[in-house]
Amino acid sequence: DIQMTQSPSSLSASVGDRVTITCRASQSMRNHLNWYQQKPGKAPKFLIYAASSLQSGVPSRFSGSGSGTDFTLTISSLQPEDFATYYCQQYYSTPWTFGQGTKVEIK
Amino acid sequence: QVQLVQSGADVKKPGASVKISCKASGYTFTSYDIIWVRQATGQGLEWMGWMNPNSGDAGYAQNFQGRVTMTRNTSISTAYMELSSLRSEDTAVYFCARVGSSYYEGYHYYMDVWGKGTTVTVSS
Numbered sequence: 001d002i003q004m005t006q007s008p009s010s011l012s013a014s015v016g017d018r019v020t021i022t023c024r025a026s027q028s029m030r031n032h033l034n035w036y037q038q039k040p041g042k043a044p045k046f047l048i049y050a051a052s053s054l055q056s057g058v059p060s061r062f063s064g065s066g067s068g069t070d071f072t073l074t075i076s077s078l079q080p081e082d083f084a085t086y087y088c089q090q091y092y093s094t095p096w097t098f099g100q101g102t103k104v105e106i107k
Numbered sequence: 108q109v110q111l112v113q114s115g116a117d118v119k120k121p122g123a124s125v126k127i128s129c130k131a132s133g134y135t136f137t138s139y140d141i142i143w144v145r146q147a148t149g150q151g152l153e154w155m156g157w158m159n160p161n162s163g164d165a166g167y168a169q170n171f172q173g174r175v176t177m178t179r180n181t182s183i184s185t186a187y188m189e190l191s192s193l194r195s196e197d198t199a200v201y202f203c204a205r206v207g208s209s210y211y212e213g214y215h216y217y218m219d220v221w222g223k224g225t226t227v228t229v230s231s
Contacts, residue, residue: 001169034217036152043202043221044144044152050215087152091216095168096142098152 002026002090006099012107019075021086021102028068029092035064035073038101039084047086048073078104109133111203111222118228124191127225129203136184137161140206142218143177143188145199153199157206158186193229200224 003026013019023033031051036044046055048064051071061076075082083106088099114128129141143155156167158177165177176189186203202225204218 030213032215036218038152043204043224044218045221046207046217046219049209049217050211053209053211053215055217055219089152089154089218094157094166096154098154100151 001095002029002093002097004088004090004097004099006086006088006102008102009100010103010105012105013078014107015078015080017078017107019078019082019104021073021088021104023066023071023073023088023099025069025071025090025092029090031067032090032092033064033066033071034089034091035062036087036089037082037084038087044087075104109205109220111205111220113201113203113222113225116226116228118230119193120231121194121229123193123229124189125193125227126187126189127201127203127227129186129188129222131184131186131205134205136179137181141177141179141186142204142206143175144202144204144218146202146224147196147199150199155188155201160186190227193227195229198227198229200226 005024007022033051035048038044047058052064063074085101085103087101112130137160142157145153158165160179174191179186203222205220207219209215
């Protein structure tokens with residue numbers, strides 16, 4: 001199975017900050033990576049596919065990059081509604097696997 | 108609108124089975140695979156397996172092999188996930204999700220529509 005490791009596990013940031021979350025895969029997986037946002041008590045929300053393609057309706061302050069084993073999710077200017085947990089997920093091979101999550105908290 | 112509506116919360120004793128339903132609406136049920144993901148309280152997301160509603164084919168994560176069965180009823184656009192031999196560690200929220208896809212230099216797959224989740228509590 002491909003292991004996905006996110007860093008940091010949590011971070012504190014202020015509204016307007018630029019935030020970057022890293023996801024590393026245990027083996028190369030081209031750009032077969034998605035990002036999701038989850039708020040407490042809610043289902044995950046799909047944000048980005050193919051490492052860098054924004055899902056329709058997702059604000060442009062979200063962006064993704066990377067290929068191979070190293071990927072990043074960037075929020076260019078953090079908004080109050082962005083405080084949540086973010087997960088990366090690979091679909092290069094089954095079983096699809098998720099990172100452990102990065103919780104973005106208010107500073 | 109496109110949505111997946113899951114069955115309600117359930118409480119089971121250790122050793123029992125649970126069967127969760129996921130009813131699709133707003134799109135052609137047989138055109139998109141369904142995936143099941145679970146999340147224990149305060150924990151991350153765990154992929155359980157997938158099912159093709161058109162063929163009925165399914166594939167399961169090794170962690171659940173022999174205990175999980177994913178089925179569907181196309182006449183009512185509903186997918187099911189049954190987990191047997193329940194133990195306390197199976198206490199979690201179970202989500203169904205639709206698998207969307209895009210093509211650009213190969214196929215890309217993602218879970219674009221999610222149910223709200225079904226809480227399963229396993230307790231004696």
